[in-house]
Amino acid sequence: MMANKTISLAMLLVFLIMVSVALSFWQKGTGGSQIDQDIFVLDDIDRIDRVVISRGGEVIDCRAFPTGFMINGQFPMDENLLTLLAAVLQQVRVQRPLTGQEKQEAWQGMQEAGSHLQVYDGEQILTSFWTGGDDAKQHSYFATEDGHVYLVYLPGYTSYVSGLFELPLWNWRSRTIFLNTWRSLLSFSYQDHSKPDNNFEINYRDPFFSVSGIHRLDSNRVMNYLQDLVTLRASSVVDTVFEGKPWLELSTTDIDPMKNLSLVLYGDTVQNTMLGRAGEHYFTFRTVSLLPIIKNAEYFENVE
Structure with a gap:
């Protein structure tokens, strides 16, 4: 009885080893490992004191001041956009990498009409990447500096994520008009x-x-x-x-x-x-x- 049980366990072990070897060969043939969904995620967004978005010759410099984030040092940043920007930097997920012609077209589109993002802690760049999307504005693409392009999404957010980085300068201004307080x-x-x-x-x-x-x-x-x-x-x-x-x-x-x-x-x-x-x-x-x-x-x- 014990012998039969030992034989059964040995056969199960052999089977598991064969499955493991097969999976290893399969992973090598399909890219080698699981996709890192957090490539563009910043865990500690409290360190961020500056975000620079460059697009088509226009620069949107969001910098932290004692009174809050200012745009190009001229006017306060819209509170809702600040919240959305923080959510993207903290929660954006990779769905899949782009390959072949799809990747080439997306990368070229980013270089020609995309947005370049740089996130700072003081003088230190915490992250930098490119953003763009398809012509229909349905799919959002993020790319690393060395040209690896990914289809990305924001959990619970169905809109075009890259659209945030395509907003013109004037749209980043706070809806609060006056910068004064009654004390000043x-x-x-x-x-x-x-x-x-x-x-x-x-x-x-x-x-x-x-x-x-x-x-x-x-x-x-x-x-x-x-x-x-x-x-x-x-x-x-x-x-x-x-x-x-x-x-x-x-x-x-x-x-x-x-x-x-x-x-x-x-x-x-x-x-x-x-x-x-x-x-x-x-x-x-x-x-x-x-x-x-x-x-x-x-x-x-x-x-x-």
Whole structure:
């Protein structure tokens, strides 16, 4: 009985050895090993303090500052895009390598019209690679610097992953318009081009603010107004140029001159949406989001 069991185990061992040898030969014939799905993954994204995206002569330099990530040192980065960028760098997976003509065409496409990504920790490059995709924008390709191209995907994300790196510069700007805080604000100017009598200014006069023409100030209304101002967000950034007549101009002066900004609004409150320009960028706003800052000087008067 024991002998039969020993023979059975020996035969099983021989069988397993044969299977192992067969698998070894099969793997050598098909590339040698399993695909590393984490080729482009960064485990410790907290080390990242700069991401540079280069595409078609345009450079998008996302750099960490004490106040957050800035784009080309000019304006804050959109919070949603920052979250998506972090997700891609931490979770992107390789589905399969490209080979033959498919690989050659994808690599050539990246060199001609793709995006090149460099991720930094200080002066150290943590990773760098190329991104692109097929003409239909359905398949995303990432490639190593030495030309190994892979079909990639983001778990739970069905859209075109490489599309993130194809966004134009203006689309990376935060929808939050003003860079100020009420603590850093020196002055604010409200100019109503349709009704100049509504114009007013808010100036910092230590230890508090003053409003032009108002002697008995409601300090709570001033603080609430400034909070609404510095947290104002646009609905979207738009690629347009508009030469129409401005309706309202809101301008801030800050302790940091780099944060001085004027927002010009076009249209009126009858419309559901409104076009605005801040610096070189155009935005759309839901009119209802602008109502808290469409006031006149009398609004700040303490009537008690």
